Every structure is written in structure tokens, then in C-alpha cells.
Amino acid sequence: GAGVSQSPSNKVTEKGKDVELRCDPISGHTALYWYRQSLGQGLEFLIYFQGNSAPDKSGLPSDRFSAERTGGSVSTLTIQRTQQEDSAVYLCASSLEVLDEQYFGPGTRLTVT
Amino acid sequence: DAKTTQPNSMESNEEEPVHLPCNHSTISGTDYIHWYRQLPSQGPEYVIHGLTSNVNNRMASLAIAEDRKSSTLILHRATLRDAAVYYCILRGWTSGSRLTFGEGTQLTVNP
Numbered sequence: 297g298a299g300v301s302q303s304p305s306n307k308v309t310e311k312g313k314d315v316e317l318r319c320d321p322i323s324g325h326t327a328l329y330w331y332r333q334s335l336g337q338g339l340e341f342l343i344y345f346q347g348n349s350a351p352d353k354s355g356l357p358s359d360r361f362s363a364e365r366t367g368g369s370v371s372t373l374t375i376q377r378t379q380q381e382d383s384a385v386y387l388c389a390s391s392l393e394v395l396d397e398q399y400f401g402p403g404t405r406l407t408v409t
Numbered sequence: 410d411a412k413t414t415q416p417n418s419m420e421s422n423e424e425e426p427v428h429l430p431c432n433h434s435t436i437s438g439t440d441y442i443h444w445y446r447q448l449p450s451q452g453p454e455y456v457i458h459g460l461t462s463n464v465n466n467r468m469a470s471l472a473i474a475e476d477r478k479s480s481t482l483i484l485h486r487a488t489l490r491d492a493a494v495y496y497c498i499l500r501g502w503t504s505g506s507r508l509t510f511g512e513g514t515q516l517t518v519n520p
Contacts, residue, residue: 339453340510341509346506352506386450395506396454
């Protein structure tokens, strides 16, 4: 069956530009998560959506980062005025319910030059 | 957040069993023990989870100590495809729904 998909798979952008990363979760999954993994670093939680509840934004590193989830399905992570330290692989995951196992997408590799 | 401690790396030979340890001495009574793995250039993949009793699935077995302060992920016959970073993660209502990844254990499988 269809898993979590993310687009684009790779994105190269210039410092200062805005970028949008997209995540299509598994159909019917109520929870959606964004993580990022910098080169040689561990996975870092960014934001979490659960149903119609207010998202948990506690992992967002700065106010340049925002995310939305429309219609309880597709999510977009937006990074404004990108910086070189934003270069990382951005991973999206979804789960059927909170605390169920999370299914990860292949990630978007973001390079800020 | 309750923390886990894992060895940085382990090696195994193909078709031999692998025992990956995890210490979690500050685990709370409601925390589940989850294992994920990340193959090279891929997103993490769920492996198994348990609360108190040992668990088996098609991928692995999870052995949980009686005091729950440690656990062991068991791959019964390692294959080259099992070479990955393995993460032991505690999840529960107090730790929240996010996955908090530590350093994990880099497993190398020798042919």
C-alpha cells in the first residue's frame, strides 16, 4: 500500500529564500510529525499534528519555521529566510493514532547555499 | 524525558543472532519501550515495542527485564540488510507522542 510520501526529494536553495516542503501521510492516519536530521546528527523533533487539536510546535528551532496541515491530511513545512544551518534531511512521519508506531517518509534533503 | 543508553556500535556475522542492549533505568511505569532502525539514506523504520512482557514479531524479538530497567532487541538471524542504526526509545503519556532519538547503535553485519 501507499506509504508516506514527501516532495521534493531534494531541494537546493539560496540563503535568504523561502522553501516549502510537502508531506502526504498514509490515508486515515490522524497524527503527523516532522523531524529533521542534520549531517552526522541525530533526529530532532520539530512539530506534531493530531486530529483537530492545536499542533505541538515545541520543537521548531525558530520563528522562521512554520507548518500547517490542511484537511487533516497533507502537511506543508515552510522555512522562511533560509540559513545555511537549515541544511538537513527533513522527515515526515504519520501514525494511525497517538502513540501508535510511526511510519516515515523518505525525506527531503534541503541544501542551503 | 526518561533516557536510554545504548552502545555506540556492534558487529555481527551474517546468519548469526544479534542482541542489541538498551538501558533505561529511569523508565516510568507507563512508558513503552520502542525500537526503530534507520537504514542508510532512508527514514527510520518501526521494529517492535513492548511494555512488560517479551514480544515477538516477524522482524525481531524484544526481551524486557523483569524490573524494566533494561531491554534487548534480538535479531534471530542477521542479514546484510539488517545493517542500520538501531534506536531504543521510551514512549508514554508522560513523554508525549514524539519520538526522542538518541545516538542509537550502529550495527555492522559482516558477510
